[in-house]
Amino acid sequence: MISKEMVRLGTARSVIREIFEFGKGRAAVVGEENVLDFSLGNPSVPAPEKVQETIKNMIDTLPPKAYHSYTSSVGDNNTRTAIAENLNRRFGTKYTMNNVFMTCGAAASLNITFRALIASPEDEIMVCVPYFPEYKVFIEGQGGKVVLVPPTKELHIDVAELEKKVTKNTKAIVINSPNNPSGVIYPESNLKEVCSVLKKKSEEYGSPIYIITDEPYRELVYTDVKPAHIPLLYDNTIINYSWSKSLSLPGERIGYILVPSSVVNYDEVYAAVGGAARTLGYVCAPSMFQRVVEKCIDVEMDMSVYKKNREILYENLTKLGYNLAKPDGAFYMFIETPEKDGEAFCERAKKYDLLLVPGIGFGTKEYVRLAYCVDTQKIEKSIEVFKKLIEEK
């Protein structure tokens, strides 16, 4: 009688959540310190002090109505301007507040963007494997079809495969770099090839194919190779951002959509973003945290823990003979399993209280995902287990 699809989505526990619950159960038996739970992407580094200072300062110096009231649906003007100026300084762009639409985090941003663009049930959104599993829920929930693009051996985008998958119904492609689950930053050369195919196909079909970026990990980079700012490569790019990871504020639901003026029919697209936010019930982004991110726009988080964890893991796992793509950003590693079966490997790992996520949900069953946003001590402990797991095989 009610929506069967919503019951299904609400009942089917996410695999990641199930592993997390298993971990809590084990912790009660063997002690929290002995469970190597690498399943969740919950930042272990706390929000920078400046965040708390900003909140206290706001409370001490402003009347509550100045920061608890509705903002306009597009967001506070000072916040939007601060975001535009921060990006302009870093990427040499010319954004203004009129390119920025504040949202309740990246999941909200993506849903709003999908809803704004999808005009027919035939519309297809391409997603690059491996991918964040909720993309599928969001795209289908907003009325579109998911088309998967397989990766190269390095987990980059396979451009030849991409070209084959484009049809007259292709509305957009989602690009997530640094990538969840692989940690890979797509090389600029790879993205340029992608853009070139999309331009050609847009002309061929007489209709723009958008790039939708999902950039919550943009600032979580451990090498000198920074992720490309895609609007500099491709006009019809829409950016989706969140401070969940870059300021460790995942629970506060604060992010934005950026529609560059270079987007074809920019006015209509920006309006459609507003219409979609309205339709989905996103009245405005949380108002106090709009002010917080404005004041903290230039804060750089201390990511030395993530960096250290990554180095220990990458060095040891490759030495042990594991095959994995070089993770340049985010806080994930995507590891090819000796048995080419992520689920079987996870079951074996569980016996040592090492908790990983099978790759199948991300579109590649041979792999497992490891989230290294945890204490370094646990990373060190895990090496011994990884040794056993490859030797057993």
Next chain:
Amino acid sequence: MISKEMVRLGTARSVIREIFEFGKGRAAVVGEENVLDFSLGNPSVPAPEKVQETIKNMIDTLPPKAYHSYTSSVGDNNTRTAIAENLNRRFGTKYTMNNVFMTCGAAASLNITFRALIASPEDEIMVCVPYFPEYKVFIEGQGGKVVLVPPTKELHIDVAELEKKVTKNTKAIVINSPNNPSGVIYPESNLKEVCSVLKKKSEEYGSPIYIITDEPYRELVYTDVKPAHIPLLYDNTIINYSWSKSLSLPGERIGYILVPSSVVNYDEVYAAVGGAARTLGYVCAPSMFQRVVEKCIDVEMDMSVYKKNREILYENLTKLGYNLAKPDGAFYMFIETPEKDGEAFCERAKKYDLLLVPGIGFGTKEYVRLAYCVDTQKIEKSIEVFKKLIEEK
């Protein structure tokens, strides 16, 4: 090429927003104090001090990860328990945290509830005139049809009309009491008649018709007649709540959905709520404010300003000969215009810098809405203008 409907919804400026912008323009010319802008329902009473105290205390005593991290999608257990216990104390109910699902405010709650219940494009949701205009956007956005139920002369629900409008496709009715725009609290006798029709029709069609309450004004009541707690009258009731008005936190987007255990197939309905929240991109309700509302659950706001404004207006307007339903709650009055044409009356009022919202958007063109969540001085100033406006006619 993109969604025309989203462009339309994003471009069509809300009438209320347009009036608000007009007021800002006039304020620049004649001075803010001379513009009697009664267009917006933005609380004029600031959030209670306990809110700011709670935030500062949280920052001073807890590590940031304790309140900035993701909560589970249903919300923090302590917050959900506090809500259940608060309602149990007031209404003699037996809710537990398992009945409560935290959301990003009432607009989110309503969208999630509509999405959870609507299973087919034929599904109809009834809305009682006069009604908050965004209901239409939300219901149609979530795939359902809106069916309007006209009011009685007192702006109660016309039960005979309601009965005529119920069909085999009726999925639910939205009840908003105290009502926006009328301020009316539906008498319990009126609601009991509604429930009786719905029970009869549910049996006749062999399928539950839900009551969906929208209760952001539940605590804004100025008389001894409190709004009924509808789950006590009708099993298949789903409550949608927000602290936007009751704690003056409209920008913080914090509210909940309550699915009582009495709802038929409670497990499935609660799961569908979770599935709908997931599909719409609502990962979790803002985490810091989940803690804030937990600690402030028993705080009663000082509403003496709203009460005073209401008394001055009601007494003077009725004395002047205006016809209006007795507003027992919220901070709105819905005034029948002498010319039976709200738009014409608003135009006449504008000449005196008195800004009201025409009733047509709420489903009744003869009326205007007045939001009295403003300084009392402006209320007093407006009486002279209302006198001129009725005399001119």
